[in-house]
Amino acid sequence: MFEEKLKQIGARIVYYRKMERMNQQDFASAAGLTRQFLSKVENGDAACSLSTLYHIAEVLNVDMADLVKDEK
Numbered sequence: 001m002f003e004e005k006l007k008q009i010g011a012r013i014v015y016y017r018k019m020e021r022m023n024q025q026d027f028a029s030a031a032g033l034t035r036q037f038l039s040k041v042e043n044g045d046a047a048c049s050l051s052t053l054y055h056i057a058e059v060l061n062v063d064m065a066d067l068v069k070d071e072k
Helices: 002-019 026-033 035-042 052-058 064-068
Strands: none
Touching: 002 035, 002 052, 002 064, 026 035, 026 052, 052 064
């Protein structure tokens, strides 16, 4: 269940990043992350801290809730 949630969050980050027309490298730099770590987060292979998730949301111009909400 946790792994599925990580994949959902990662997919939403990818979606909003592409809506902002940013590639992984540019987004990672803007968010203060390495491209390698961002790739893992986007693929659901790594979790990030709440503060990092909040910063990602800021760079994407979305509420953090949009990244973590459950859709059933």
